[in-house]
Amino acid sequence: MTESLVFTMRLIKKRPLRSLLTILQIALGVWIVATILTMNFQAHGRIDRVLNRFGENLMQIYLQKETQVGDYFLGEIGYFYAEDLARLQQESENVEAIFTLDNIWQVRLKAHGLEYQLRGLTETSADAISALDLNIVEGYGFTRQDEEQKNPVALISTEISKQLFPDESAVGKTIDIESDFRDDYVTFEVIGVYEPLDPLLQLFFQETTMIIPKGSRNRSAEFSDDNMPIYGNVFVKSLPGKSAEAIIDAQIILNHDDFTLSAEYFSDMARALSSAVNYMTMVLGAFAFVAIIISSLGILSIMLVNVVERTREVGLRKALGASKLSIVIQVLHESLIFSFLGAVIGIVGAVISSRYIIDGLLTDFFFESMSNLGQFHPLSALISAALALALGALFGLYPAVQAARMPVVEALRDA
Amino acid sequence: MGLIGQLRWSLRHCRKRLFESVLIIFAVGLGIAVIVSIIALIGSARAQLRAPESSEWMRTFRVYSAAHFHSSSGREPVLQVVQERPTEPLQVPLNELKVLQDALPEGMHVFVEQTYSFPTRLLPKTQDESEAPLGQYESLVPSSGGAYVRFSQGAVAPTGTAVTIEVNHEEELEADGGEQPVVEKVESFTRFDQLYEQYDSIYITGTTPEYFDFKQYEIARGNLFFDDDLINGSEVLVLSYKLAERLFGDTDPIGQRIPVELFSNIEQQMEFTVIGVLAPFTEEQEEHVFFGENQYYAYAPYTAIPHVRSLYSDQEILLDSFIIGVDYGVDLAWASEIINAEIEQRYGDLAVVSSSYISVSELNTSNSIYIIIAIFASLGLVIAVINILNLMLARVLRRTKSVGLSMALGSSKRGVFSQFLLEAVVLGLLGAVTGICFTYGLLKLLSKLLYTDISLDLISAASGFGLGLLVSLLFGVYPAYQASLINPVDALRND
Helix, strand or coil: CHHHHHHHHHHHHHCHHHHHHHHHHHHHHHHHHHHHHHHHHHHHHHHHHHHHHHCCCEEEEEEEEEEEECCEEEEEEECEEHHHHHHHHHHCCCEEEEEEEEEECCEEEEECCEEEEECEEEEECHHHHHHCCCCEEEECCCCHHHHHHCCCEEEEEHHHHHHHCCCCCCCCCEEEEECCCCCCEEEEEEEEEECCCCCCCCCCCCCCEEEEECCCCCCCCCCCCCCCCEECCEEEEECCCCHHHHHHHHHHHHCCCCCEEEEEEHHHHHHHHHHHHHHHHHHHHHHHHHHHHHHHHHHHHHHHHHHHHCHHHHHHHHHCCCCHHHHHHHHHHHHHHHHHHHHHHHHHHHHHHHHHHHHHHHHHHHHHHHCCCCCCCHHHHHHHHHHHHHHHHHHHHHHHHHHHHCCHHHHHHCC | CCHHHHHHHHHHHHHHCHHHHHHHHHHHHHHHHHHHHHHHHHHHHHHHCCCHHHCCCCCEEEEEEHHHCCCCCCCCCCEEECCCCCCCCCCEECCHHHHHHHHCCCCEEEECEEEEEEEEEEEECCHHHHCCCCEEEEEEEEECCEEEEEECCCCCCCCCCEEEEEECCCCCCCCCCCCCCEEEEEEEECCHHHHHHHEEEEEEEEECCHHHHHHCCCEEEECCCCHHHHHHCCCEEEECHHHHHHHHCCCCCCCCEEEEECCCCCCCEEEEEEEEEECCCCHHHHHHCCCCCCCCEEEEEHHHCHHHHHHHCCCCCEECCEEEEECCCCCHHHHHHHHHHHHHHHHHHHEEEEEHHHHHHHHHCCCHHHHHHHHHHHHHHHHHHHHHHHHHHHHHHHCHHHHHHHHHCCCCHHHHHHHHHHHHHHHHHHHHHHHHHHHHHHHHHHHHHHCCCCCCCHHHHHHHHHHHHHHHHHHHHHHHHHHHCCCHHHHHHCC
C-alpha cells in the first residue's frame, strides 16, 4: 500500500508541470463549490438562529384600509392608540408582550464635550427589552417604572460604548440627546450596555441603536385627552403556539374606524429570505456545477494520457505478474492524490477568499441583514473535499480499467 | 505544406486521440457556453432598461436646504462627529432662479416643481362608483341641506354630514315607524373631505416657465405661461391633452374657466383660466408624470398656487428647494460638477445637491457583485484552458520522436510551431462551436425559467467564437513553442 503510494508520488513528480496544472484545475473546482456552500450554510445559519430564538411568536401588526380615489386604490395605514394597546396587554391571555418602537434615524448627541450624529435612536417600552430577550452585558435594562416616569436613562450597544467610552465602563456616564425642540438637549444616564441583536432583525436594536424609554426625550410634551399618543410600529409577542389567537384578540380590541388589522410574522419573513438564499445558491451552484464537471473531464483526459504514455511500463509490470487489480489501484491512487491535493489547495483558497467573496455577495444581495457572514464554514470544506475525491475516483476509474485491460504483448511491442 | 494540408494533418491527429479531443472540445464548449450565456443575459437585461442617462430621473438635480437634509447611506459609522451643520434654512427668492439660470451654461434649466391635487366640480365621478348601496340607515335627522344619516354598515358614513339621499321605496324618511329603507344612492356631500369621493381631482403642478424647456412638452393649442405670469401670479392653467379632452371634449378649451376646491373643511373655491393645452404625452413622458396615464395634469405658475400664496401672502416668495434639470445629451459628470460648484459658490454650505446620478455613481464604486459573478462565470473556461494546455504539452511530449523525424527530413521550426498551434486552434474552434450550441440550449432553458425571452444574438455568438480562438491561441503558443525547440538529434536518439 505505502509502496504503491510512494511509487505513484514518484510518477507524479516525474511530470511536475502536468501534475501542477491538473491539481490547479481541481483546486479551482473545489474552491467554487466550497465558496458557494459556505455562503449557503452561513446565510441559512443566521436565518435559523433567528427562527430558533423567536419561533413563530413574534409579529408586527398594522392597521390598513384601501380607498378608491379616481381610478386608483390608495392604501392607508392607521395608527394604534396607546390606551388600546394597554388594554390588549391586560385583557388578552395569549399575548406575552406588546411593545412599540419609535425609531429616529438621525439624532445628535453630546458626550464628553463632543457632538456626534447617531444613526439610530429607539424609544420603546421596558417590555421590548424582555420580549426580545436582549442580552445586557453590563449594568441593567430600564424598568416599567422608568417608562412610566419617563426617566432619562439609556441603554447603548457594545459598539456605541466602544466608540464613545473606549477603555472605560460606559455605565453611569451621561449623554446629552437632542430633543425634538431645536437646540434643546436632554441629559441621559447610561444604565446598561447591550449586545446588538442579529442583523437579520434589522428593525430592532442593532449595533447602531441607543434605547431610551418612551417619551423620555420630549418630557415636556403634554398629551391631552383628545390628543393621545399614537403608534405605527407595534410588535406583538404571543405565548408559544398562541400566535393565531393573539392576532384574533388584537383584532377585536385594536380595530377602529374602517381599518382592519393584519399581522406579519417574523418567521414568514425569515422563510422568504431563506428561499431567496436557496434561489441564489441554485443560480451560483450552476456555475459551480459546470466548473466541477469541466475539472473532472480534466482529470479524465489527463489520466488517459498518463496511461497511454505508460503503456510499456504497464505491460512490463503485467508481464512480471502484477494483477489487474493492482494496476487499477495504482492508477486510481494517482487520480485520488491529484484530487486530494487539489481539494486541499482549493479549500485553503476558499478559506482565504470567503471573507471578501461571500461578504460581498450576500451584502450586495441582501444588504445589511446578511452582513458579516464571511467566515468559512467547515462543513462546506468536508463536502467539497468529499465531492472532489469521489469525482477523482469516478473519473480515474475508466483510465485505470483501460490500463488494466491492456494486452501484455501489444503493450510491450508498442512504443 | 499549405494551410489546407496542415489543417487536414491536425484533424487527423485529433481523430487519432478521438476520446481525448472530444473531452477537450466538450470542456471548452461548456466554459464558453457559461460565459456567452452570461453575456446574453446581461445584454437582455440592458435592453430592458433604458440607457440611464436618457432617463429624466438621472438628469434631475435637486437643491435642498442643508438644514433639512439628512444624508443616510447604509454604511456610515455608528457615530460620526458632527461638523457644524447650518441651522439657517436655505432661502432663495423666486426671482433669483432667473439669475442662476443665466449663470449656468446652456442645456440646464432651473425651475420649481410642486404638485397639488384639487377636486373640481367639473369632474363628477361616474355613477357606478357611488351607486353601491351604503346599507340600512339607522337614524336620520332632517337639516337644511337634506338630512343627517347614520348607516348601519359600509362607509358608516357621514355622521353629522349633510347629504341628500334617494331611497328605494318611496317612503317618507321619518325617524320612527315602518320598514327601514335601504339607501341606494348618495346624491351629494357638501363637506370638503367628501369632495374627494364625489369629484375627481386635477393635479396642478406649480412651476416656472423653464420647466417646459426641460420637459420638452410640446404645445398643441394656445400658449404656455411666461415670466410675466409668474411675477403677477396669474391664475392661468396649461392642461395636459388628456385632461383637456376629459373636461371639454371637442369644444375649445382656451379661455375656459376651471373652478377648484381649496382647503379642507372650508368651502372655498378659486378659478383658473385655461391658456394652453399640451400635445399628448409620449410613452416615455408618461412614465415620468406623477401618477400614471389616467391622471389629469395641469400646470400653473408657482405664484398662482393658493397654498404658496397663503404661506407668503404679500411678501417675496422664498424657496428652500428647487430643481436643476439637465438636457439629454449633456455629459452628466460634467454637469454635476458645474452645478455643485455653482451652488457651493452661491449658497455655501446652506445648500445640498442631490440626484439619482450622484447616488448611482456613488453606488457603482461598490459593485463587487459583478466582479464576483464574472469570476464564477469564467472559472469553467479557465479550468478548460488549463486542461488544453496540459494536454497539448502531453501531445508535444508524445510526438517528440515524430517531430524530430520531420525536422530531420527538413521541416522548419516555424512549420512545427504553426503545426501545433493550428492543432490547438482547431480544438478551440470546435469547442467554440459546441459552446454556442450549448448556449442556445441553455438560453432556451433560462428563458423558460425566468419568463423572459433571451435569444442568442449575433454579437454574443461572435464573442463566443472569438473567445474560443483567443483562448486556444493563448494556450497553444507555449506547447507549440516547446515543440519547436525539439532538437532532432536528441529526439531521435531518445527512446
